[in-house]
Amino acid sequence: MLAVRIWNYLRGYVIIKVEGINLERFINLAITNNIYFWDIERINYTTLKARVGLKGYKQLRRIRKRISCRVCILEKRGCPFLMHRIFKRKALVAGGITAIAVMYFLTSFVWVVQVEGNERISEDRIISELASFGLKPGVFKHFVDTREVETKLLIEMDQIVWVGINILGTKAVVDIVERTEAPSLIDKNVPCNIVAKKDGIINNMFVYQGQAAVKEGHTVKAGQVLINGVVEEPGKPSRVVHAMGRVEARTWYQMSEEQDLILYKRSRTGNSEKRVALRVGKYTLNLSRTKPEYEHFDSTTNINRLIEWRNIALPVEIIIEKYHEVRVDEQVISIEGAVKLAVERTEQRLAAMLPQQVEITDRKIKYNETDNDRIRVDVTFETIEDIGMEERIDINIGRTEVE
Numbered sequence: 001m002l003a004v005r006i007w008n009y010l011r012g013y014v015i016i017k018v019e020g021i022n023l024e025r026f027i028n029l030a031i032t033n034n035i036y037f038w039d040i041e042r043i044n045y046t047t048l049k050a051r052v053g054l055k056g057y058k059q060l061r062r063i064r065k066r067i068s069c070r071v072c073i074l075e076k077r078g079c080p081f082l083m084h085r086i087f088k089r090k091a092l093v094a095g096g097i098t099a100i101a102v103m104y105f106l107t108s109f110v111w112v113v114q115v116e117g118n119e120r121i122s123e124d125r126i127i128s129e130l131a132s133f134g135l136k137p138g139v140f141k142h143f144v145d146t147r148e149v150e151t152k153l154l155i156e157m158d159q160i161v162w163v164g165i166n167i168l169g170t171k172a173v174v175d176i177v178e179r180t181e182a183p184s185l186i187d188k189n190v191p192c193n194i195v196a197k198k199d200g201i202i203n204n205m206f207v208y209q210g211q212a213a214v215k216e217g218h219t220v221k222a223g224q225v226l227i228n229g230v231v232e233e234p235g236k237p238s239r240v241v242h243a244m245g246r247v248e249a250r251t252w253y254q255m256s257e258e259q260d261l262i263l264y265k266r267s268r269t270g271n272s273e274k275r276v277a278l279r280v281g282k283y284t285l286n287l288s289r290t291k292p293e294y295e296h297f298d299s300t301t302n303i304n305r306l307i308e309w310r311n312i313a314l315p316v317e318i319i320i321e322k323y324h325e326v327r328v329d330e331q332v333i334s335i336e337g338a339v340k341l342a343v344e345r346t347e348q349r350l351a352a353m354l355p356q357q358v359e360i361t362d363r364k365i366k367y368n369e370t371d372n373d374r375i376r377v378d379v380t381f382e383t384i385e386d387i388g389m390e391e392r393i394d395i396n397i398g399r400t401e402v403e
Contacts (some may be wrong), residue, residue: 012054012078067284112171161352177353191240193389194227194388196220200249212241247388255379257342261373263331271325279317292323342377
């Protein structure tokens with residue numbers, strides 16, 4: 001079996017050649033002493049070849065003296081011999097350890113910041129704001145508080161209603177949801193069509209003015225005319241109106257969210273330390289020890305100017321940093337609990353980006369386990385919403401223009 005071969009390779013074994021007259025007795029005595037051979041090959045009447053583990057080979061010394069057989073090693077195989085050869089080459093071992101250390105050190109930094117979900121806001125502006133909050137290429141990723149950066153970005157940029165930051169290896173993926181802007185309305189005296197602003201399946205239609213171009217159950221594409229502003233009736237001349245109505249359709253939104261299976265809860269123990277420094281211009285003098293002895297802590301900073309005269313502040317400041325010791329408790333959650341948390345966050349994202357009139361009617365959930373005790377949850381929401389929007393009819397050139 002493959003598993004047995006792998007186990008023997010990990011433990012190490014040797015291929016031996018046994019020469020003697022009483023080979024059968026030699027094998028029987030070995031089995032009696034719990035020494036096992038495999039891949040036994042009889043070369044001739046007085047010689048055989050077999051494989052035996054390292055522990056068994058050491059025990060053969062007593063048996064071969066009793067039987068007067070000659071045992072010699074043909075090959076040495078397995079991890080113990082491989083590691084022995086490697087550790088004899090000290091330069092190679094040192095280089096390997098150094099390479100692993102350097103690789104681990106380099107993977108402890110964020111090298112790429114990737115923004116997803118932005119359409120109207122420029123990526124450069126988002127990356128610039130993130131850099132001002134401490135998330136930028138070259139930062140030590142364990143020093144980045146993603147929740148704090150998310151909160152600051154939401155406060156700073158009104159156009160964003162939701163943001164999620166996931167650090168995957170050396171890449172920080174920033175997923176944002178922009179605020180939905182209400183479409184501009186066309187004056188009721190201007191002729192227009194009602195067109196689909198997204199794909200969907202028509203569920204209900206309420207035509208107040210104009211002529212229905214689709215029926216319930218039809219699949220429509222974005223930009224397709226739903227209510228025509230050009231009304232044609234048998235025996236009457238065509239007329240152009242300002243189409244009005246409500247077109248409800250089934251639509252779908254797919255969102256993904258990652259959730260850790262291990263949560264870390266931070267709570268203050270009540271212990272705290274202060275660090276005081278004096279800053280004059282560009283120079284800073286520490287008046288106390290530089291770092292607290294706590295393994296985990298939160299910090300707050302207060303900066304006070306010492307000299308002010310007639311509303312002119314001289315560049316002399318006293319900086320007081322307070323460190324609060326924090327106890328970090330590890331909580332392992334089940335996959336079902338992790339899926340529930342991820343779905344709740346996707347619903348919050350969806351609620352932030354959709355109008356209030358949209359109704360979520362169904363959802364489908366899929367999840368996959370990833371590395372580093374984390375799962376990826378893909379949620380597909382089915383909704384009922386009004387997908388109609390006004391599109392002006394240009395009578396002069398016989399075509400429509402998007403408003």
